Amino acid sequence: MTTPLAAQMAAPNVETLQVRLDALCAIHPLPPKGAQRMALSADDKAGRDLFAGWAKAAGLSLTVDPVGNMYAHLPGTRPDLAPVMSGSHLDTVATGGRYDGALGVVAALAVAEAMAAAPPPRGLVVANFTNEEGARFAPDMLGSLVAVGGLSIADALQITAIDGARLGDALAATRYAGDAPLLSERAPHAFVELHVEQGPVLDEAGLALGAVTGVQGIAWRSISFTGEANHAGATPHRLRRDAGRAAITLAHAALALPERFGPDLLATVGRMALTPDLINVIPEAATMTVDLRHPDAETLNAADDALDAAISAAAEATGCTATSQRLARFDPVVFDQNLVARIETGAAARGLTHRRLISGAGHDAQMLARICPAAMIFAPSIGGISHNPAEDTAPEHIAAAVTVLADTLNALCHEVT
Amino acid sequence: MTTPLAAQMAAPNVETLQVRLDALCAIHPLPPKGAQRMALSADDKAGRDLFAGWAKAAGLSLTVDPVGNMYAHLPGTRPDLAPVMSGSHLDTVATGGRYDGALGVVAALAVAEAMAAAPPPRGLVVANFTNEEGARFAPDMLGSLVAVGGLSIADALQITAIDGARLGDALAATRYAGDAPLLSERAPHAFVELHVEQGPVLDEAGLALGAVTGVQGIAWRSISFTGEANHAGATPHRLRRDAGRAAITLAHAALALPERFGPDLLATVGRMALTPDLINVIPEAATMTVDLRHPDAETLNAADDALDAAISAAAEATGCTATSQRLARFDPVVFDQNLVARIETGAAARGLTHRRLISGAGHDAQMLARICPAAMIFAPSIGGISHNPAEDTAPEHIAAAVTVLADTLNALCHEVT
Numbered sequence: 039m040t041t042p043l044a045a046q047m048a049a050p051n052v053e054t055l056q057v058r059l060d061a062l063c064a065i066h067p068l069p070p071k072g073a074q075r076m077a078l079s080a081d082d083k084a085g086r087d088l089f090a091g092w093a094k095a096a097g098l099s100l101t102v103d104p105v106g107n108m109y110a111h112l113p114g115t116r117p118d119l120a121p122v123m124s125g126s127h128l129d130t131v132a133t134g135g136r137y138d139g140a141l142g143v144v145a146a147l148a149v150a151e152a153m154a155a156a157p158p159p160r161g162l163v164v165a166n167f168t169n170e171e172g173a174r175f176a177p178d179m180l181g182s183l184v185a186v187g188g189l190s191i192a193d194a195l196q197i198t199a200i201d202g203a204r205l206g207d208a209l210a211a212t213r214y215a216g217d218a219p220l221l222s223e224r225a226p227h228a229f230v231e232l233h234v235e236q237g238p239v240l241d242e243a244g245l246a247l248g249a250v251t252g253v254q255g256i257a258w259r260s261i262s263f264t265g266e267a268n269h270a271g272a273t274p275h276r277l278r279r280d281a282g283r284a285a286i287t288l289a290h291a292a293l294a295l296p297e298r299f300g301p302d303l304l305a306t307v308g309r310m311a312l313t314p315d316l317i318n319v320i321p322e323a324a325t326m327t328v329d330l331r332h333p334d335a336e337t338l339n340a341a342d343d344a345l346d347a348a349i350s351a352a353a354e355a356t357g358c359t360a361t362s363q364r365l366a367r368f369d370p371v372v373f374d375q376n377l378v379a380r381i382e383t384g385a386a387a388r389g390l391t392h393r394r395l396i397s398g399a400g401h402d403a404q405m406l407a408r409i410c411p412a413a414m415i416f417a418p419s420i421g422g423i424s425h426n427p428a429e430d431t432a433p434e435h436i437a438a439a440v441t442v443l444a445d446t447l448n449a450l451c452h453e454v455t
Numbered sequence: 456m457t458t459p460l461a462a463q464m465a466a467p468n469v470e471t472l473q474v475r476l477d478a479l480c481a482i483h484p485l486p487p488k489g490a491q492r493m494a495l496s497a498d499d500k501a502g503r504d505l506f507a508g509w510a511k512a513a514g515l516s517l518t519v520d521p522v523g524n525m526y527a528h529l530p531g532t533r534p535d536l537a538p539v540m541s542g543s544h545l546d547t548v549a550t551g552g553r554y555d556g557a558l559g560v561v562a563a564l565a566v567a568e569a570m571a572a573a574p575p576p577r578g579l580v581v582a583n584f585t586n587e588e589g590a591r592f593a594p595d596m597l598g599s600l601v602a603v604g605g606l607s608i609a610d611a612l613q614i615t616a617i618d619g620a621r622l623g624d625a626l627a628a629t630r631y632a633g634d635a636p637l638l639s640e641r642a643p644h645a646f647v648e649l650h651v652e653q654g655p656v657l658d659e660a661g662l663a664l665g666a667v668t669g670v671q672g673i674a675w676r677s678i679s680f681t682g683e684a685n686h687a688g689a690t691p692h693r694l695r696r697d698a699g700r701a702a703i704t705l706a707h708a709a710l711a712l713p714e715r716f717g718p719d720l721l722a723t724v725g726r727m728a729l730t731p732d733l734i735n736v737i738p739e740a741a742t743m744t745v746d747l748r749h750p751d752a753e754t755l756n757a758a759d760d761a762l763d764a765a766i767s768a769a770a771e772a773t774g775c776t777a778t779s780q781r782l783a784r785f786d787p788v789v790f791d792q793n794l795v796a797r798i799e800t801g802a803a804a805r806g807l808t809h810r811r812l813i814s815g816a817g818h819d820a821q822m823l824a825r826i827c828p829a830a831m832i833f834a835p836s837i838g839g840i841s842h843n844p845a846e847d848t849a850p851e852h853i854a855a856a857v858t859v860l861a862d863t864l865n866a867l868c869h870e871v872t
Contacts, residue, residue, distance in 0.1 A: 133684050133731045133739075173733050237689030256688065258734055267550050269841035270723035270746045271673065272654030272815030275713055277839060282724050283710050289703040296692055306687035307699050308734045310727050314550045316590050317675055317725045317744040317782065319842040322550075327734040329687045365734065398689030422694060424686035425736040 048155060050148035050444050052437045058144045061088055062128065063136055071136045072427025077129040077169035077180075078106065078199075078208035085128040086214055089143060089166055096151045098164070102216025104191045105184045106168040106209050109218065112150040114161035114451065122450040123226035123410075124149065124443065125165030126233055126402060127181070131173040135429025137234045139170060141417070141436065145232045149444045158451035160227055167402045168209070174199045176258065177366035182405035187222035222409060228377060228450050229406035231414045232443045234431050236399050238422025246438050247392040248416030249381040252373050253404040254302075254333040254396055257342045258366035260309075260325065261288060261349055265358040267314060267322035282312045282321035284356040291348035292328045299341045304331040304398065327365070333396050335369045342367075371404040374411035377446075381415055384445045390438050399424075415439055415446070465572060467565035467861050469854045475561045478505055479545065480553055488553045489844025494546040494586035494597075495523065495616075495625035502545040503631055506560060506583055513568045515581065519633025521608045522601045523585040523626050526635065529567040531578035531868065539867040540643035540827075541566065541860065542582030543650055543819060544598070548590040552846025554651045556587060558834070558853065562649045566861045575868035577644055584819045585626075591616045593675065594783035599822035604639035639826060645794060645867050646823035649832045649860045651848050653816050655839025663855050664809040665833030666798040669790050670821040671719075671813055672755040674747040675783035677726075678705060678766055682775040684731060684739035696774040699729045699738035704772060708765035709745045716758045721748040721815065744782070750813050752786045759784075788821040791828035794863075798832055801862045807855050816841075832856055832863070 063073040065088075066081040075081040086108060093100050093110035101109045114121060126142025146164040153162060167185065172178025175197050183189045195206030209215045235241075240248050265279035289307045296303045306329040313323040328345060332338040346362070353360035378394065385392040397404075397414065406412040417439040420430045480490040482505075483498040492498040503525060510517050510527035518526045531538060543559025563581040570579060584602065589595025592614050600606045612623030626632045652658075657665050682696035706724045713720045723746040730740040745762060749755040763779070770777035795811065802809040814821075814831065823829040834856040837847045 131731070131733055131736055133733075133736060172735060176734070178735065235689065236686040238691070238694055254688065260734075266840070267843040268839070269653040269816055270725060271671065271721060271748045271817065272652065272841060273721075273839060274655070275718055275721065277655055280723070282706075282727070286703060286706040286710060286724060286727075289699075290707040293700050293703060301692060304688060304690075304692065306697070306735070306737055307703060308687060308729065308736055308738060309732050310699070310703075310729050311732075312725065312727050314548070315726050315728075316548055316550075316842075317593070317677075318589060318595065318723070318746050319548055319550060319725055320723055321725060322843070329735050331688045399686055400688065422685070422690055423683070424689060425733075426684040426739070 048152040050152045055144045055148045068427035075130045077174045083212040101218035103218040106214040107181045108166040110164040112162045116159040119160045120227040121161035121163045123163040123229045127167045127170030131425045142232045145440045159454050160451040182402035185221040186405045186408045225409040229412040231403040235416040235419045236424035240418035246390040247385045248395045250414035253371040254331045255338040255370040256368045257330045259328045260363045262325045262361045263358040268320045270318040279357040280320050281324040284352045284358040285324035285326045288352040373413040377413035384442045465569040467569045472561045472565045485844035492547045494591045500629040518635035520635040523631040524598045525583040527581040529579045533576040536577045537644040538578035538580045540580045540646045544584045544587030548588050548842045559649045562857045576871050577868040599819035602638040603822045603825045642826040646829040648820040652833040652836045653841035657835035663807040664802045665812045667831035668811050670788045671748045671750040672787040673785045674759045676745045677780045679742045679778045680775040685737045687735040697737050698741040701769045701773040701775040702741035702743045705769040790830040794830035801859045
């Protein structure tokens, strides 16, 4: 597999790309380098407005689908051929970094701009997918999931945010609810997403670029326990129904799952709340989340089953009742092997050190993989820091990754068979 | 020990007492039977206003000290003799019950009103102590602690609430900051507090009344862990500094302390918060509280030392830093044995079933015990439910306990030697 020789194109403008990232961060900056644009918030709307403005200035036409996915279109010379697509997401977690998501959008835009002088046979579509992070609405990758037909528009619009907002209402407030058809009805020729690694593998190995072979599976749960509030000093343990103890017992068991299923199982308890949350009152209620990930579907299922058993055991041991809700459940995804090989070869052609790796995080590309050949390029994250305002990538690694993205997209846009 | 024969007095009006409790609950009712009057809140101020009004209507003079402790005075015929004191607190936890604290205040008021027609030699002072619960400001029993000289006024006024308010500012907003001298400068002849048990011992045994022999020791801590926020799906466990894991590890260890120190050690984790509190972000910070209680000072110290070790171990195991703050630390208290025996004898004289027991909860009486003979009367809590709006006591048990309180205070007020 070699990268097909494609027509020459201008180099994407990496300076402009960084200026655009500065502008996105300036909406709601988080020191030292991060930003917050929670999905469908006023901050996210401001980011969308910037993207729409840049696309318009570049002469690209903009379409928006009913869940707010935005598509900026560079037409090809052969409108009969399905376009190539690239992009990512502009939303962030509450403690978002500079590059997470936004890089993939502005990089694809820079490639489209560079191609515009001499449009290739296939068009290039730059995508910004709604609510990739899942930090405000669950599941994560919601926009791309809807786009590929994995979740109905009606169901998506009814989803409630952690702040109580209904997704449909939040979307309407941004004015980015459109009527463009879903991608499931007009699959791209291929999808390539540039993203920062969000982990330490490339940085630790001192490599410039990663060719992503797939995405590990994800299982998210929200668990609530209900017990009885009582005086912390006057209630013997045998008479307590301590919902806090139930949650702590379960959290402890969830974090111990990697000891049983191996270090490739990632377990995180990111949320925990006790009610009434007073030092001297036995909690009557507790809610918490568990995030489990593994590259292998069978192991992830087994760990998820073990979590189920731990929920029941924690409830039984404390005399509490438990309810468990699945917030997301995605099997591991394997990317298109030809496309992965093409990225690897492209990195080599540019003289860049690189390796194959699996993504620990979920990405829009895994949804696109359901309807077209898809793959990803990773740029190294310094220290592996992610979902943190200190997230960073060396400028030369950004430039190198954008170059490989441009080479790959240019070649794909010239594939006419 | 027998109850000295005292002058006859009218029976306290228990119907009025219940109507007053209705009025206190009506300020901020919590179904089914509870109320919220967090210390020095607008709700607490409204309760203080009711108490002040009732005292004034009864012809009692009101004084207030610099931390807001309120004293309603029934003068005796012998002003040279130190008065007897009774009372409790009108503040509640966020999920407060009907009788917790308020019963002791309105019961003492009812006794003072019943005595007023024929004042005894010693006066009777009805006390409402500030911030007994510790649910808004730590430590608990703050008002009585200051009153007996255990904490300076200046230090108390600087304490910050869980909602960020400075105690001095919150107190000023209630207009209940006065200039009455502290009790440490004018110790009462004796202090007797009526309170609901807040535990299941009397109710399980089917007894009408408890003569409280003392209060178990209390150790409260707030612990914070700091780690590093990172992506839950892309960060291997070996590279995490998970503050949530640190807190969960410590909480699990704290709740296991009774296995090591015996079931008389009560351990509660009432508060827990993770930052940024997102499902897919490894927590960068976690805060939690631990409430430990034991009747024996040495065992409590040993458990508290074990907690210290567990804090260090949790921090070390997770690569986090830990800070620990003592919010309260009170040794077990032994009440005046003559007074305890007098309460027992009084219950027997009224034909009430009763037993001696130790208090699991902290009470203002334990502070008063530092400066005068002190003891407590417990009324049974149905099902042991406390710090819960469902807290309740049978009306006949309330009436019986008020009668024994009246008998005991009447006898003390007639002690002239």
